[in-house]
Amino acid sequence: MTRSNKNRRKVRWGRLFGALLLIGIIIVGLFHIFQYIEGTIKAVNQPLKKVERKQTFQGEKNKLDAINVLLLGSDSRGEKQARTDSIMVAHYDPQTHKIKLISLMRDMLVSVPEHGQQKLNAAYSFGGPELLRETIKENFGLDIQYYASVDFKGFEKAVDLLVPNGIEVDVPYEMSHGIGMTLEKGKQQLHGKELLGYVRFRHDRLSDFGRIQRQQEVISKLTDEAVTLHSVVKLPKLLGLINKYIDTNIDGSTLLTIGKDILMKKSRDIETIRIPEDGSFQNKRDEVLGDVLEVDFDQNIEALNNFIEAKSSVQNEAQKE
Template sequence: MQDLTRSKENRKRIRWRRVFGALLLVSIFLVGLFTIFQYIEDAIKTVNQPLKKSEGTQPFKGAKKNKLNEINVLLLGSDSRGEKQARTDTIMVAHYDPQTHKIKLISLMRDMLVSVPGHGQQKLNAAFSFGGPELLRETIKENFNLDIHYYAMVDFKGFEKAVDLIAPNGIEVDIPYEMSYGIETKLEQGKQTLHGKELLGYVRFRHDRLSDFGRIQRQQEVISKLKDQAVSFQSVVKLPKLLSIMNKYVDTNLDSSTILTMGKDIITKKSGSLETFRLPENGSFENKRVDGLGAVLEVDFDKNISALNQFLDGNSVAQNE
């Protein structure tokens, strides 16, 4: 009888130990998660100095929003080599929904023929050379009825450094053929693991069969892979250095709270896989030549506005290749 009593008491102790052990593990996890988020917040506050600003451009007048609204961030990569009127090499819009935590990416082809306020019919990237991010924002709003709230313009040197920090072991890509012209490096055909400088050349190269279309596909591919690399504890540890790179190489009006919110969703995988889209979509444009502008894409704006809204509402196929 005593043995039976002891056996019951031992089983109770084991159950309580298991419960206590589970509670302890949950507590450690929650404390660790809080510590990570607190680390991110403190890092942003520490490094949140005034960022590099463009000179001689119009003040950015992004659309008004509140914390519950979806936001659109104009992402730019400039091909400037010191010119006063540089054109932008990359035009994208990152769409973030704080309710669903989803992040979507829209690529805009720079040779689209659009109406640029005050300058008539021009290629899309000419808007940047005429008036910087603000005039480009106005142009996108006028032609595609898309509100832009923030902008972030990345210096190419900053892109290289950020890639090497986020993905120190490189990013694997499948190069369809040799790439070298105009990118200051040589990339061999086949599967390659590329680091900062080489990866920059990969996303900038456009002297191929698909021209700018192929370049946009590569840009979306690389950004998606970099996002996957960013989902790790190692990326959290590297955050202060990443923000330091932003301070030096990124011109933006994004506030620290927005950066923190989006960063949390990426690190905790709440944002899920990156959905991508391209303007103009397939079947909605024609190749034309215009005197003084050269080769352009003549766009059906009604069709593209409708497709864009469906993509943002989640009612369309994510990628138009």
């Protein structure tokens, strides 16, 4: 056999191998897409987890308007009156595709219906998401249509599923007290359990203020991870975690509408605010409740309304044109 024939045979085998490899990639890709579609359809057709309560969540829903979702991090530990470590409201506008995140300080002194002056997170202990919704409405005038209470174990599992290699954070100092672990100072990759400790830590000079900053940081980074291709194929498993670890009244179609905007990067950037804002509260010591934040409600209601109604500079310029 001549050298030229050998070369042609090598070329043909090389082309054949390349073609088989390409076909294999396509088949694997189609298989994952099929799994994604099939799993998503099954997840949407199944009702999301609902926990029977003495009270139902009474937020009025209108699919044409912007919606507010009460986001809660719950540490039940088997207790009947669960605590909530984090209280946030996610504001989503289907017209602008914008997502805004409102963090509410749990130690704010507020009026809780039928319970008088209490810390904000006490409303959840007394009456679950519904009483907390009523409390936020009464004190800040904010309507909330949906809620999602995330069990801490669910947070850990969701992080490990979405970002198996962890998320890089810059730990400002050693964190250990009250989180069941020790996080060393410096940049490092944190996985689900460690990341939960990072967002829960509050025993420093910033207390809850620092914790809220870390919560907003982690949510922003998780959102960035959610738009990647490898996370899209995990959507059915993520919906499965929702059914197991999240108590919510959000219907599947609403969840997918918001998720679609995130995946298409329409809602990539999340704007954040903390209530109470700087200069609008005083630290007080209550004989019964302990340390509380005495809030200027008028100032914070105005700040909250301005934050929700504000449009981005890009949108303002587009409207001018």
